[in-house]
């Protein structure tokens with residue numbers, strides 16, 4: 001029996017891209033998935049598809065910028081399925097633009113979603129996991145968490161932050177038997193480039209993605225690998241790229 005089977009897995013940003021692909025993949029392996037995102041109709045439709053195929057899913061409208069909504073997502077998972085085994089903090093945006101354009105609202109949004117949203121996810125599950133002495137927190141960073149690639153400067157800063165706080169969390173959680181994983185993808189075909197509002201930058205990124213992006217199930221399989229290890233094995237970090245991606 002797969003180690004994924006019957007695990008209760010909360011996924012933020014489950015309405016598209018990596019989150020949607022991962023929910024579909026893990027549910028097919030027997031996981032009970034709890035789907036969070038702002039677009040309720042999308043996660044409701046995904047939950048319907050999963051349950052129609054014989055899986056278990058619950059959709060909860062969630063804006064990760066709002067701490068109480070992330071708490072509500074986790075509480076709904078515990079009420080419905082009895083526990084949370086895995087928290088996948090995946091929601092994120094990438095509105096890159098040169099810093100000289102001072103799109104400060106986009107800087108704020110990236111910090112609020114990519115960093116604070118992850119912290120709210122951690123805060124929401126940590127007391128529950130510490131009490132159970134069991135659990136896994138998977139935070140999504142990026143190749144941009146390893147390299148600084150202008151004009152994605154602020155995005156890179158947020159993804160470096162995700163790696164730093166996840167590594168610190170790992171060290172602090174060793175007495176509590178809680179696993180942490182940093183997942184850092186390269187270019188994967190999703191809706192992520194849609195968050196770029198600067199027309200020139202958006203075109204360059206779209207061209208780059210068209211050249212080399214790989215399907216989202218690549219990410220889903222990496223999540224499965226991290227989750228399915230025995231409990232005394234913690235996959236701390238996975239960095240993967242399309243074979244064709246040089247950067």
Ligand SMILES: NC(=O)c1ccc[n+]([C@@H]2O[C@H](COP(=O)([O-])OP(=O)(O)OC[C@H]3O[C@@H](n4cnc5c(N)ncnc54)[C@H](OP(=O)(O)O)[C@@H]3O)[C@@H](O)[C@H]2O)c1
Nearest residue numbers: 013015016017018038039063064091092142188190191192
């Ligand atoms: N695709 C790549 O090449 C790539 C590479 C490295 C890292 N990543 C990271 O992977 C993660 C997932 O991105 P993706 O590629 O799957 O892009 P995507 O298709 O645009 O999905 C982003 C998800 O985040 C959700 N989201 C955005 N703002 C949110 C908010 N305030 N509250 C709750 N959910 C929110 C979106 O849902 P709603 O709009 O419905 O809320 C959507 O489900 C991100 O953290 C991204 O930085 C992606």
